[in-house]
Amino acid sequence: MTSQQFELSRRRLMQAVGLGAGAVATTSVLGACQAKGSEGEGASGKFVYVYPFDVTTQHFNAAIPNAALLVPAPNAELFIPRPAILNWDSQEWIPQLAESVDLAGTTLTIKLRSGVKWTDGNAVTAKDLVGTIYLQKLNAPQGTVGWDQLTSATADDDTTVTVQYSAAFPGVEHGALKVQVLPHARYGEWMDEAEALVAAGAIQGSPEQSALAEKIAAEDFKDAEGGFISCGAYKFKDIGETVITMEVHQDGLFADQVKFQTFEIQKGDNATSVQLLLASEVDYSTQVLGATDRQTIAGVQGLKELSTPGYDGIGLMLNQGRFPEFADVNVRKAFMYVLDTEQIGEIAKGQGGYYLPKTYTGLADPHAEGLFDDVELEYYSVDHAKATSLLEGAGWKKESDGWHKPDGSLAEYTIIGVEGWTDFTLSGEQAAAQLKEFGLQVSYENVPEDNPWGIWGAGDYDIAVRQWANPFVPYVYGAWQMTWFTDNGLTADAMGMGVPVDAVETASQGTVNVAELYLQSQQGTEEEQMAAHKILGVVFNETLPRLPLFLNQRVSYAVDGKRVKSIDPGDYDLNDIYFDNPIMVRILEGAIEPA
Numbered sequence: 001m002t003s004q005q006f007e008l009s010r011r012r013l014m015q016a017v018g019l020g021a022g023a024v025a026t027t028s029v030l031g032a033c034q035a036k037g038s039e040g041e042g043a044s045g046k047f048v049y050v051y052p053f054d055v056t057t058q059h060f061n062a063a064i065p066n067a068a069l070l071v072p073a074p075n076a077e078l079f080i081p082r083p084a085i086l087n088w089d090s091q092e093w094i095p096q097l098a099e100s101v102d103l104a105g106t107t108l109t110i111k112l113r114s115g116v117k118w119t120d121g122n123a124v125t126a127k128d129l130v131g132t133i134y135l136q137k138l139n140a141p142q143g144t145v146g147w148d149q150l151t152s153a154t155a156d157d158d159t160t161v162t163v164q165y166s167a168a169f170p171g172v173e174h175g176a177l178k179v180q181v182l183p184h185a186r187y188g189e190w191m192d193e194a195e196a197l198v199a200a201g202a203i204q205g206s207p208e209q210s211a212l213a214e215k216i217a218a219e220d221f222k223d224a225e226g227g228f229i230s231c232g233a234y235k236f237k238d239i240g241e242t243v244i245t246m247e248v249h250q251d252g253l254f255a256d257q258v259k260f261q262t263f264e265i266q267k268g269d270n271a272t273s274v275q276l277l278l279a280s281e282v283d284y285s286t287q288v289l290g291a292t293d294r295q296t297i298a299g300v301q302g303l304k305e306l307s308t309p310g311y312d313g314i315g316l317m318l319n320q321g322r323f324p325e326f327a328d329v330n331v332r333k334a335f336m337y338v339l340d341t342e343q344i345g346e347i348a349k350g351q352g353g354y355y356l357p358k359t360y361t362g363l364a365d366p367h368a369e370g371l372f373d374d375v376e377l378e379y380y381s382v383d384h385a386k387a388t389s390l391l392e393g394a395g396w397k398k399e400s401d402g403w404h405k406p407d408g409s410l411a412e413y414t415i416i417g418v419e420g421w422t423d424f425t426l427s428g429e430q431a432a433a434q435l436k437e438f439g440l441q442v443s444y445e446n447v448p449e450d451n452p453w454g455i456w457g458a459g460d461y462d463i464a465v466r467q468w469a470n471p472f473v474p475y476v477y478g479a480w481q482m483t484w485f486t487d488n489g490l491t492a493d494a495m496g497m498g499v500p501v502d503a504v505e506t507a508s509q510g511t512v513n514v515a516e517l518y519l520q521s522q523q524g525t526e527e528e529q530m531a532a533h534k535i536l537g538v539v540f541n542e543t544l545p546r547l548p549l550f551l552n553q554r555v556s557y558a559v560d561g562k563r564v565k566s567i568d569p570g571d572y573d574l575n576d577i578y579f580d581n582p583i584m585v586r587i588l589e590g591a592i593e594p595a
Contacts, residue, residue: 045594047592048266049075049263049266049285050265050266050272050273050284052267053069053244053265054450055069055241060227061216061220063135069228071180074286074583075581076180079230079232079233079234080181081180081181081232083095083176084096086174086580088474088572088575089575097129097231098112098177099114108173108177112124114159116231116251116253118185119228119252120229122183122185123158124231126157126160130153130154132179132182132191133163134191134195138203140175142204142205145171145522150163150165150176151165153176190212190216232249234249234263245262245263246262247263258590259594273287274293277297280559282559283558284583285556286556286577287422289353290348305352306556306558306569307554308576310551310553311366311471311474312468313354314348314427314465314549315547315548315549316464319462319463319498320498321497322498325411328394331394334386334387334388334394335547337381337382338434339431344427347426348423349550349552359372361540362536363479375534401441402440403439403441413441415444416445416447416465417444418449419446420449425465431444431465458493458495459495468546469551471576480514481518497545499545501513501518502514504539509535509539517535518536520532564594566593
């Protein structure tokens, strides 16, 4: 089996396509640690994190993670752990609830730690994990890496789970190992129903799945005794409108290792986080700050920026389902030639917070390195004359009130961002302003931050600010998933972008079936994977299914010396701060201590 994993060096980012893939790593510094019934051996002091939670709209139903209190937050690893998380440098799995994991062919074996308990007193068992896997399998969109191939999960005994796949390829195990494990005692009825539905062939979007999803969505558990049922090192103590306090859960995972007795979360959007950092009232922030905000906090004593290259960027989704004119590649290219992406990145993220791609192939630079050396690619930079020529060639005409489409109607669009997401907001505002200056009637507005995913998936927008490349896991094919399949369901209920994937017309490749190439990029031989990557990159370059503005440099902020001795990512400095946060992993290891 071959691999196109993104093997990363801390000294230099490198593309690694075709590395041999063996069994999943089973050891780490956490490998021997279990809950021992202590109250945090040697734990003292307090660690303070800032995050924009909302107790008025969020709830305790972790089966709906995006709407559950703190469940999608980077600190969720502390109270709702996973079987394992990934070290993005070494590509090794870091065992969490799992004591060991092993992928042999199409069989994944997960051995859970013994002795870990939920806050309701029950032991964490294989039944919890199996049920969680089936809930996730049923509700995962079709085309999601790993979940399509997962055929079964069984509890062999109280601590052993066997997962079977229809095919094996690098990253196929990612979904099963990264699920946030839920207690069967609370979710068992839904888990059992999900298992039966999966066995009967139900999938996401089917009537049976939709009916179960409605039942799940109707429950918030706000009135349930004990609120969240947790099994991590920390449990909820006090939940207020502006401050949430967590304390060591004596029977939780790694409770004997953590050094802080209290973990506190201050409510704060980007603007509030700046004020909290200025006053040194928080120790760590993952909020995305603009250039001005970063300059504002630069002089805070003990403050340091923790930076790692992001594998995703910010771009625009043009809704072809709502506006057929966006299906014309010349129109999409014209928009791209209007935009000054460097200016947008500078305003949205500031120096050191973004970088421009070397190739517009849908891949972050390290993924693209070496793949397209013998291919002539189009490079998109500001060229209003070219944009004008492309629009006129597509039948558009500029008049006194703006650009008119081939049917004579005025081209008018709204770009949406997300309230409280500063990078999205600033990117969208700048893109709208630049398009308007060019003569297109484009405005900007924010949508509420509680559920932009639903808006994107439904295609309920004209143009939307959204990620491109791979924001989830460091596998090359993840970028193709994001480009063509995320927020592009192409169904009546979830049309998304409305971008075709089965027959894409290109200048150099003819008619391309992107869906087939996507599977080849995952599961083919090394040569087939490389060929698929190259074709998909060329197709992206020629057709621009999304408009890439810039790539993210992930920046988080820490304050040393007040409550915390030193905040350092250690061996996890390439980990994404939102998906495998290095600071939370280090807290669980006991490597971050009170001052």
